Amino acid sequence: MTTKALFCPTCRKVVLATDPDFPFCSDRCRILDLGAWASGGYIISSPIHDPDLLDELEGLKNRDRRDTNDSDG
Numbered sequence: 313m314t315t316k317a318l319f320c321p322t323c324r325k326v327v328l329a330t331d332p333d334f335p336f337c338s339d340r341c342r343i344l345d346l347g348a349w350a351s352g353g354y355i356i357s358s359p360i361h362d363p364d365l366l367d368e369l370e371g372l373k374n375r376d377r378r379d380t381n382d383s384d385g
């Protein structure tokens with residue numbers, strides 16, 4: 313079994329693929345990120361399980377591979 317991990321798009325914290333809020337570290341960060349583009353006040357109350365979204369996330373991961381984590385911590 314392979315465990316994947318990403319950095320939370322909102323706070324850059326490490327998030328495991330097994331996390332229920334993946335790729336976000338928490339529900340809070342997910343809402344914050346959604347609010348970035350859905351700033352009209354529209355809230356999605358149902359869970360997101362779109363295959364298209366998962367596929368899109370895969371593409372984002374590939375794009376972010378060049379972005380190395382070189383922060384001072």
Ligand SMILES: [Zn+2]
Pocket residue numbers: 320321322323324325336337338341
């Ligand atoms: Zn986060």
